[in-house]
Amino acid sequence: xxxxxxxxxxxxxxxxxxxxxxxxxxxxxxxxxxxxxxxxxxxxxxxxxxxxxxxxxxxxxxxxxxxxxxxxxxxxxxxxxxxxxxxxxxxxxxxxxxxxxxxxxxxxxxxxxxxxxxxxxxxxxxxxxxxxxxxxxxxxxxxxxxxxxxxxxxxxxxxxxxxxxxxxxxxxxxxxxxxxxxxxxxxxxxxxxxxxxxxxxxxxxx
Numbered sequence: 001x002x003x004x005x006x007x008x009x010x011x012x013x014x015x016x017x018x019x020x021x022x023x024x025x026x027x028x029x030x031x032x033x034x035x036x037x038x039x040x041x042x043x044x045x046x047x048x049x050x051x052x053x054x055x056x057x058x059x060x061x062x063x064x065x066x067x068x069x070x071x072x073x074x075x076x077x078x079x080x081x082x083x084x085x086x087x088x089x090x091x092x093x094x095x096x097x098x099x100x101x102x103x104x105x106x107x108x109x110x111x112x113x114x115x116x117x118x119x120x121x122x123x124x125x126x127x128x129x130x131x132x133x134x135x136x137x138x139x140x141x142x143x144x145x146x147x148x149x150x151x152x153x154x155x156x157x158x159x160x161x162x163x164x165x166x167x168x169x170x171x172x173x174x175x176x177x178x179x180x181x182x183x184x185x186x187x188x189x190x191x192x193x194x195x196x197x198x199x200x201x202x203x204x205x206x
Contacts, residue, residue: 002137002150010137010151011158017133018159025166027119031112032170040167042109046116047163048156051130054120055152058130062138063145085194092187092194 002010024047032040120126130152138147 014155014158018162028163028167029170032167037168037171039112040171042112043116044163046113047120048160050117050120051156054127054130059145059148062148
């Protein structure tokens with residue numbers, strides 16, 4: 001279904017995107033700082049469940065689009081590439097601030113997981129992101145649904161590892177998550193993402 005080059009490119013892009021702090025990471029680190037590593041990991045589980053549901057929505061949507069409006073798919077990929085450049089630009093401007101909540105009383109893990117899922121779904125940009133990013137790696141000569149699901153699962157695996165790392169760091173060594181370090185991470189990742197978006201846009205036109 002996918003060649004090695006595509007999988008490497010996709011996995012690399014996923015890592016760059018997943019490691020940059022966003023609303024989900026803010027909640028993860030906030031809960032880990034306030035309630036411990038296990039609380040942060042519970043939020044990770046909830047966010048990944050939300051990601052899986054979004055992937056299914058995108059998969060059904062892409063399959064329908066390719067089936068009935070295949071001619072529009074290339075334009076969606078081009079718009080998606082432009083959206084990635086815009087995301088990269090915003091990463092360059094990010095301040096790097098993370099939630100540094102004080103210690104509070106314990107909270108049931110299922111509530112923390114539910115919070116993680118709700119935070120993801122309350123951000124419409126997440127669904128727009130998956131709809132812009134994943135299609136860049138879909139081959140329209142094959143069914144779109146299984147491709148989107150496989151790519152989505154790869155993204156989930158990488159995001160689980162990176163988000164889990166944030167939870168562990170925040171829960172055990174909060175001094176490592178300084179705003180300055182996160183800001184530089186944003187700048188480097190943003191520049192790479194912008195370059196990747198331009199490359200994808202040019203590749204679609206050639």
